[in-house]
Amino acid sequence: MEFETVIGLEVHLQLNTCTKIFCSCRNLFGDQPNTNVCPVCLGLPGSLPVLNRKVLDFGIRVGLALDCEISPLVKFDRKNYFYPDLPKGYQISQFDFPIARKGHISIKSSAGDKRIGITRAHLEEDAGKLIHNDQNRSTLVDYNRTGTPLVEIVSDPDLRTAQEAYDYLTALKLVLSYLSVSECDMEKGSLRCDANVSIRPKGDSKLGTKTELKNMNSFSAVRRAIDYEAKRQEGILLSGGEIVQQTLLWDDARAVTLPMRSKENSHDYRYFPDPDLVPFVLDPAWVIAAREALPELPTQKLSRLVEHYKLNIYDATIIIQDRELADFFEACYLIYPDAKKIANWLNGPLLKELNERKCSLHDLDLLPAVLAALIEKVETAQISNLAGKEALSLYLNKNGSLEEIIRNKGFLQVSDDQQLLTVIDEVLRDNPAAVAEIKSGKTNVTGFLVGQAMKKMQGKANPKKLNELITGRLQNE
Amino acid sequence: MKLYDQTAQKLKELIASGDISPQAIQQAVEERARAINPRTNAFLRFYDLPCTQHGSFRLPIGLKDNLSVKNQLVGCASRILEGYRAPYDAHVVERLLESGAILQGALNMDEFAFGSSTETSAFGSARNPWDTERVPGGSSGGSAAAVAAGQTIWALGSDTGGSIRQPASFCGIVGLKPTYGRISRYGLVAFGSSLDQIGPLTKDVTDSALLLNIISGFDPKDSTSANCPVPDYTQALTREIKGLRIGIPREYFIDGIQPEVLNAVQSAVKLLEKAGAQVKDISLAHTKYAVATYYILATAEASSNLARFDGVKYGRRAQSRSSGRPAIIDLYETTREQGFGDEAKRRIMLGTYVLSSGYYDAFYLRAQKVRTLIKKDFEQAFNEVDVIVSPTAPTTAFRLGEKINDPLSMYLSDIFTIPANLAGIPAISLPCGFDSNQMPVGLQMMASPFAEETLLRTAFAYEQATPWHTERARL
Numbered sequence: 001m002e003f004e005t006v007i008g009l010e011v012h013l014q015l016n017t018c019t020k021i022f023c024s025c026r027n028l029f030g031d032q033p034n035t036n037v038c039p040v041c042l043g044l045p046g047s048l049p050v051l052n053r054k055v056l057d058f059g060i061r062v063g064l065a066l067d068c069e070i071s072p073l074v075k076f077d078r079k080n081y082f083y084p085d086l087p088k089g090y091q092i093s094q095f096d097f098p099i100a101r102k103g104h105i106s107i108k109s110s111a112g113d114k115r116i117g118i119t120r121a122h123l124e125e126d127a128g129k130l131i132h133n134d135q136n137r138s139t140l141v142d143y144n145r146t147g148t149p150l151v152e153i154v155s156d157p158d159l160r161t162a163q164e165a166y167d168y169l170t171a172l173k174l175v176l177s178y179l180s181v182s183e184c185d186m187e188k189g190s191l192r193c194d195a196n197v198s199i200r201p202k203g204d205s206k207l208g209t210k211t212e213l214k215n216m217n218s219f220s221a222v223r224r225a226i227d228y229e230a231k232r233q234e235g236i237l238l239s240g241g242e243i244v245q246q247t248l249l250w251d252d253a254r255a256v257t258l259p260m261r262s263k264e265n266s267h268d269y270r271y272f273p274d275p276d277l278v279p280f281v282l283d284p285a286w287v288i289a290a291r292e293a294l295p296e297l298p299t300q301k302l303s304r305l306v307e308h309y310k311l312n313i314y315d316a317t318i319i320i321q322d323r324e325l326a327d328f329f330e331a332c333y334l335i336y337p338d339a340k341k342i343a344n345w346l347n348g349p350l351l352k353e354l355n356e357r358k359c360s361l362h363d364l365d366l367l368p369a370v371l372a373a374l375i376e377k378v379e380t381a382q383i384s385n386l387a388g389k390e391a392l393s394l395y396l397n398k399n400g401s402l403e404e405i406i407r408n409k410g411f412l413q414v415s416d417d418q419q420l421l422t423v424i425d426e427v428l429r430d431n432p433a434a435v436a437e438i439k440s441g442k443t444n445v446t447g448f449l450v451g452q453a454m455k456k457m458q459g460k461a462n463p464k465k466l467n468e469l470i471t472g473r474l475q476n477e
Numbered sequence: 478m479k480l481y482d483q484t485a486q487k488l489k490e491l492i493a494s495g496d497i498s499p500q501a502i503q504q505a506v507e508e509r510a511r512a513i514n515p516r517t518n519a520f521l522r523f524y525d526l527p528c529t530q531h532g533s534f535r536l537p538i539g540l541k542d543n544l545s546v547k548n549q550l551v552g553c554a555s556r557i558l559e560g561y562r563a564p565y566d567a568h569v570v571e572r573l574l575e576s577g578a579i580l581q582g583a584l585n586m587d588e589f590a591f592g593s594s595t596e597t598s599a600f601g602s603a604r605n606p607w608d609t610e611r612v613p614g615g616s617s618g619g620s621a622a623a624v625a626a627g628q629t630i631w632a633l634g635s636d637t638g639g640s641i642r643q644p645a646s647f648c649g650i651v652g653l654k655p656t657y658g659r660i661s662r663y664g665l666v667a668f669g670s671s672l673d674q675i676g677p678l679t680k681d682v683t684d685s686a687l688l689l690n691i692i693s694g695f696d697p698k699d700s701t702s703a704n705c706p707v708p709d710y711t712q713a714l715t716r717e718i719k720g721l722r723i724g725i726p727r728e729y730f731i732d733g734i735q736p737e738v739l740n741a742v743q744s745a746v747k748l749l750e751k752a753g754a755q756v757k758d759i760s761l762a763h764t765k766y767a768v769a770t771y772y773i774l775a776t777a778e779a780s781s782n783l784a785r786f787d788g789v790k791y792g793r794r795a796q797s798r799s800s801g802r803p804a805i806i807d808l809y810e811t812t813r814e815q816g817f818g819d820e821a822k823r824r825i826m827l828g829t830y831v832l833s834s835g836y837y838d839a840f841y842l843r844a845q846k847v848r849t850l851i852k853k854d855f856e857q858a859f860n861e862v863d864v865i866v867s868p869t870a871p872t873t874a875f876r877l878g879e880k881i882n883d884p885l886s887m888y889l890s891d892i893f894t895i896p897a898n899l900a901g902i903p904a905i906s907l908p909c910g911f912d913s914n915q916m917p918v919g920l921q922m923m924a925s926p927f928a929e930e931t932l933l934r935t936a937f938a939y940e941q942a943t944p945w946h947t948e949r950a951r952l
Contacts, residue, residue, distance in 0.1 A: 039563075039564060039565050042790070043785050044563070044564070044565075044791075045551065045553075045558070045563070045666040045785070046545045046563070046662075046663065046664040046665050047565075047663070047664075048662060048698060048699050048700065050698060050699075050700050051700070080781050080784060080832070082784065084787075087785060087789075087790060089785045089787060270780075270832035270833060270837075271832075272777060272781070272832055272837070272841060275670035275671035275701075275778055276700060278700055
C-alpha cells in the first residue's frame with residue numbers, strides 16, 4: 001500500500017518588541033537570570049496584565065503579510081496548566097478570537113507553486129526557561145523569558161512531504177524576516193516549530209491519527225524528524241498496528257522520535273476569557289494603517305527586481321533572500337546602474353565574504369557607494385577582477401580605504417601603451433617561435449604571449465590592452 | 478472623648494484646629510487596637526512601617542490582608558502564603574501613602590475572601606464587637622470588626638459578592654462597594670477578577686466619601702479600571718433627596734428574612750419617603766439565579782487565580798513525600814493540600830469543574846449569559862429609579878459555628894449583595910437599626926454604574942435623619 005503523509009506545522013515566533021507583552025520589563029533574554037522581571041511577569045499575587053500595543057501591531061502585521069483576515073475583536077484567554085516555568089499557573093493566549101485567521105503562503109514545490117493555508121495566528125506570552133542540573137538533580141528557573149511576546153502561526157494540514165515542510169518554513173521565515181518583527185532564529189529559540197504528522201493510504205480523504213513532534217532545533221531537523229516519523233507510522237500500520245495520538249520528542253543525535261508524556265491526551269486546559277483583559281473592538285483604521293505600513297514583501301520584491309532591473313530570476317531570487325541585500329542592491333544601482341554586474345558581485349564575492357564571516361550585511365561596515373566604486377574600477381579595467389575581490393576582502397578586514405588598499409597593494413593595472421609596448425617588444429623578441437605560429441594563422445597562441453607579458457609585469461598589466469597591443473604589433477609587421 | 482471612636486472627618490477637624498496631634502490619635506488607636514485584639518481577632522498582624530509626616534489624612538487605617546504593601550507580609554489569611562512579602566505597593570496603598578495615611582496592619586478575612594463570616598481564616602475567626610460570640614460577617618470581617626471596635630479609624634476591604642457590605646451590616650458600620658472599575662485592583666490579590674472591587678469600611682457616610690476620594694481613579698496598570706473623572710464625593714453629601722426615585726425590588730423581600738431585619742428596612746424606606754423620595758415597587762426578575770451564577774463565575778475565576786500558589790516561587794512549600802510520582806507533581810499536590818483550607822479547596826474544585834471540557838457550556842457559558850440578564854434587569858430598573866433599596870443581608874450576625882458546616886446556607890447570606898457584583902454597580906450598606914439581641918441591621922442601597930454620588934447622597938440623607946451611626950459597640 002502506498003501512503004501519503006499529512007503535515008501541519010505550528011510555528012512560535014518571539015516578537016522583538018522593546019518590552020514584554022503585558023508589562024514594561026525589557027524584552028531581553030540572555031541577561032543575568034531573573035533580572036528582567038517585575039510583579040506582572042512573575043505573576044505575583046495582585047499583579048495585573050496590560051497589553052503592549054506594539055505586540056498587537058506586530059501580530060496584525062504578521063497576519064496581513066500572510067494574507068489573513070484580522071479579527072475585529074481583540075480578546076485574550078487563559079490556558080490553565082501547572083508547570084514551574086509558568087508563574088501564574090496559566091498562560092495568557094488567544095483561544096476563540098486569534099488576531100489573524102484564514103491566510104496562506106506560497107511555496108515552490110517540484111510541481112510548481114503550492115499554496116499552503118494558514119489556519120490562524122494568535123498572540124500569547126512565552127513561559128520561563130528551566131535549567132536542569134543533572135548533577136544534583138535540581139532545576140532552576142529563569143523568568144526573564146516569561147512575558148516575551150509570541151505569535152503562534154498554525155498551518156492547515158496542507159503539507160505532504162518533509163521537504164514541503166522545510167520549504168514552508170523557509171518561505172515563512174523569509175516573509176517574517178521582511179517584517180522585522182522577530183530575529184527568526186531557530187537555534188536561539190526565537191523561532192520554534194512543532195509538527196503534527198499523520199499518514200493515510202494514498203487517495204483517502206480521512207485524516208489518520210496524528211502525532212505531535214517537538215524539540216527540533218533547525219529546519220533540517222524538522223525535515224529529518226518528519227521523514228522519520230512518517231516511516232515509523234508506516235511501519236506500524238503495515239504491521240497491523242495502530243497509531244497512538246501522543247507528543248513525541250525528536251532526538252537529533254539518535255535520529256529517533258521518543259514519547260514525551262504518556263498521559264498527554266488527558267490535558268484539559270480549561271480555556272476561559274481572561275477577566276483582567278477586557279475584550280475590545282479593533283479600530284479598522286489601525287488595520288488600514290498597518291497594511292499601508294507593510295514593507296514590500298519578498299514575492300513583490302522579486303517581481304520588481306526582475307521587471308525593473310531586468311535581472312534574471314536566479315539572481316533576483318538570491319538577492320531577495322535578504323531584505324538588506326536587496327536594499328543594498330538598489331542603493332548600488334543608483335550609483336553604478338549596471339544591475340547584472342552588481343548582482344554578480346552581491347551573489348558572488350559579497351555573499352562569500354558574509355558566509356565566511358558568518359555575519360549579516362549590517363554587521364559589515366560596507367556602504368553601497370564603496371562597492372559601486374569597486375565594481376566601476378573593475379569594469380573600467382583600472383584593476384583586475386581578481387584584484388577587485390581581494391580588495392573587497394581587505395577592505396572588509398579594515399585595511400584602510402579602498403583607494404589606499406589598491407594603491408598599497410599595487411592593484412592598479414598598467415594600461416599605458418608606451419609602458420606595455422616596451423614589455424611586449426621584449427616578449428616578441430624572446431619568443432620567435434610563437435610569433436611565427438601566430439603569423440601562420442594560429443591566432444590562439446596570442447594568449448601565450450599575453451601571459452608572458454603579464455608575468456613580466458607581475459600581473460599588473462591590463463590583459464585586454466595587452467591582447468590588443470600584441471595583435472596590433474604582429475599585424476603591423 | 479475616646480479618640481478611637483471618632484470619625485476621620487471629626488479627627489481631621491481636630492487636627493486642623495490644633496486641638497490634637499496626629500501622633501496622639503495614632504497612639505490612642507494603636508493602644509486600643511492591641512488591647513482588644515485578643516477579643517476581636519480583627520488584626521492578623523501590625524505592619525512595621527516608618528511614620529508619615531505629611532499629608533491631609535494622617536490617620537491610622539487598617540487593610541484587609543489581601544492588599545499588597547511593599548516589604549510587608551501579605552497572606553490572605555491563608556497558610557499557603559506563609560512568609561510572602563509583597564515587593565510592591567497596591568495602587569490603593571500608593572494613594573493612601575500619598576494622602577499621609579498611617580498603615581496600621583493587616584486585617585483578618587476569610588481565606589482568600591472565600592466566606593461570609595471570617596471563619597475560613599487560617600488564623601481563627603474575627604469576632605463581632607457587638608457580641609464576640611457572633612461572627613463579624615465576611616469576608617472583610619476583620620476590617621468591619623476593627624472599625625466597629627475602634628481598633629482603627631477606617632479600613633479597606635474588598636467585595637466580590639458582598640464582602641464589604643455584609644460585614645459592615647453585621648458590625649453596624651458603613652461599607653461601600655464602588656462601581657467595578659472605579660478603583661484599581663492592582664495589588665489586590667485576586668479572587669474573582671471580574672467581580673472584585675476594593676472599597677471603604679467607615680463609621681459613617683461622610684468618611685466613606687472621604688476615603689473614596691482618596692482611592693478612586695484611573696490606573697494604567699489595571700486594564701479594567703475606568704478612565705473617567707473622579708468627582709469630590711463629599712460634595713454629594715447634601716441631604717437633599719426630594720424627588721429622588723427609590724425602587725423596592727420585590728425579589729429581595731422574600732420568606733426567610735429575619736422579621737426584625739424586614740421591619741428595620743421597611744421603616745427606613747418610610748423615612749426616605751417622608752424625606753421627599755418617591756418610592757416604587759420594581760422587579761429584578763433574574764435575582765433568583767444570582768447566587769448560582771455567582772458561584773460558577775467566581776469559583777471559575779478563583780480556580781485559575783489561585784493556580785499560582787504552587788510552592789515553587791513564594792509562600793509555603795511542602796516537604797516532598799517521595800511518593801514515587803514526579804517530584805514536581807508531589808510538590809504541587811502536597812503544598813496545595815496543606816496550604817489551602819477546606820473552603821478554598823471546595824471553590825477551586827468547583828471552579829475547575831465548571832471550566833472543564835464538556836461542562837464549560839453548561840456551566841460557565843450559561844452563567845455568563847445569566848449574568849448579562851441580571852445586568853439588564855438593573856439597566857431597566859435604573860431607567861425608572863435612581864436608587865434601589867433592600868436589606869444588605871437576610872439576617873443580622875449569626876453565631877460562630879452556626880453555618881460553617883453548611884456551605885449552602887452560608888452562601889445564601891450574600892443573596893442580596895451578589896447581584897451588584899454581577900452587574901458591576903455601586904452599592905452601600907449602612908446601619909438602620911438593631912434586632913432584639915442588640916445586633917445591627919444593615920440597609921443596602923444600589924445605584925447605576927458610576928452613580929456613587931447618588932448613592933452617597935441618599936445614604937447621607939438617611940444617616941443624618943437617624944441615630945444609628947452614632948452607636949458604638951461596647952467592648
